[in-house]
Amino acid sequence: MESKQHQPQAGLSVAGLSKGYGRDAGALALDNFTLDFPAGECTVLLGPSGCGKTTVLRSIAGLVTPDAGRIAIDGDAVFDGATRTNVPPEKRRLGMVFQSYALWPHLTVAENIAYPLAASALSKAQTEAKVESMLQWVGLGGMGRRFAHELSGGQQQRVSLGRAMVGTPRAILFDEPLSNLDARLRERMRMELLALRQQAPFTSIYVTHDQLEAMTLGDRVVVMRAGRIEQTGSPEDVYKRPRTRFAADFVGIPNLLEGTVRSVEGREIVVETIVGALRTGGWRRDWTAGARCTVAVRPTLIRIERTPGAGGRPGRVIRSVFQGTSSVDLVDLDGQQIAVESFAEERHSPGTGVWVLPTPGALFALLDD
Numbered sequence: 001m002e003s004k005q006h007q008p009q010a011g012l013s014v015a016g017l018s019k020g021y022g023r024d025a026g027a028l029a030l031d032n033f034t035l036d037f038p039a040g041e042c043t044v045l046l047g048p049s050g051c052g053k054t055t056v057l058r059s060i061a062g063l064v065t066p067d068a069g070r071i072a073i074d075g076d077a078v079f080d081g082a083t084r085t086n087v088p089p090e091k092r093r094l095g096m097v098f099q100s101y102a103l104w105p106h107l108t109v110a111e112n113i114a115y116p117l118a119a120s121a122l123s124k125a126q127t128e129a130k131v132e133s134m135l136q137w138v139g140l141g142g143m144g145r146r147f148a149h150e151l152s153g154g155q156q157q158r159v160s161l162g163r164a165m166v167g168t169p170r171a172i173l174f175d176e177p178l179s180n181l182d183a184r185l186r187e188r189m190r191m192e193l194l195a196l197r198q199q200a201p202f203t204s205i206y207v208t209h210d211q212l213e214a215m216t217l218g219d220r221v222v223v224m225r226a227g228r229i230e231q232t233g234s235p236e237d238v239y240k241r242p243r244t245r246f247a248a249d250f251v252g253i254p255n256l257l258e259g260t261v262r263s264v265e266g267r268e269i270v271v272e273t274i275v276g277a278l279r280t281g282g283w284r285r286d287w288t289a290g291a292r293c294t295v296a297v298r299p300t301l302i303r304i305e306r307t308p309g310a311g312g313r314p315g316r317v318i319r320s321v322f323q324g325t326s327s328v329d330l331v332d333l334d335g336q337q338i339a340v341e342s343f344a345e346e347r348h349s350p351g352t353g354v355w356v357l358p359t360p361g362a363l364f365a366l367l368d369d
Ligand SMILES: Nc1ncnc2c1ncn2[C@@H]1O[C@H](COP(=O)(O)OP(=O)(O)OP(=O)(O)O)[C@@H](O)[C@H]1O
Pocket: 021, 022, 029, 047, 048, 049, 050, 051, 052, 053, 054, 055, 056, 209
């Protein structure tokens, strides 16, 4: 890989990026981080607090200087540790949207949006026209004269999106833009962002630790762990086929079951587990019958029966939690707790004897660790 010449390409490309904060930093915030961000796509960086998501964004924006590596935007190197290239942030032509809206309180909405154009050669009329089109685009037509503090959180975030976009940036970097909003507004803004991107795709990197945002907004999802990439794939790939315990846990799969490989048929591997024989999409080909392994079992892909007839494994309900659209039963199977999610109306009281079995046709994720 190292010897392969990096071809200039549209979009962003990051190679071998490392960053440690402070002289005695034990663990690196970024550890040889390498990733291409294709033009017109939204790449989501998903991962727990402290895994380096913001450091990736700030390095790309030029707000943090990496220790080593290379960053190119549309083929131009904006940072190269080897040649000491370091283009200042304002020359990188990137837009940023932060969790805190970071608007100027003493400026109107229109002035906030126009801010990045101040140093440009545009005439007043051209600037006004650009700002007006941004206001329309983010759905704030007619609100240009208000002050930022006279807007709701969601509206303020749309102003910062307009401001990030007005200078026709080469990419937009989002750092948890919705996490300060309440649940309903967050949901609406998520849909609005999706609609804006469908209208006119732009290159973006979107940082979040919310898996729902990652799944809806990402063309591609990158799961990060301690400054490195744990897994990259389509949202569906990462959701349905996490490859490691860490990724499975991060996409909300609580049941990680030990098992024994029973048979291998190409990429389909049948694994015997405590909830029965599970068909898995194995992504490694070297599994052999008898091998010990771990399967990630999403609670919606197993079910509960009240009778043994269907061939389930017997267990006892520990508790049943109502979640609105579904309920989750925590079941004790031979001393192991298994979560089962169902959309049935029926609730089970603690102590109820039940039988757990896989949903017919379900394909489970066989983990690599
Ligand atoms: N300015 C700084 N000085 C020292 N350490 C820092 C600094 N900024 C970040 N770090 C450390 O670098 C690591 C990565 O931080 P970063 O902010 O990139 O994480 P993150 O994935 O964005 O987390 P969060 O989800 O909490 O925002 C963390 O261990 C953090 O403590």
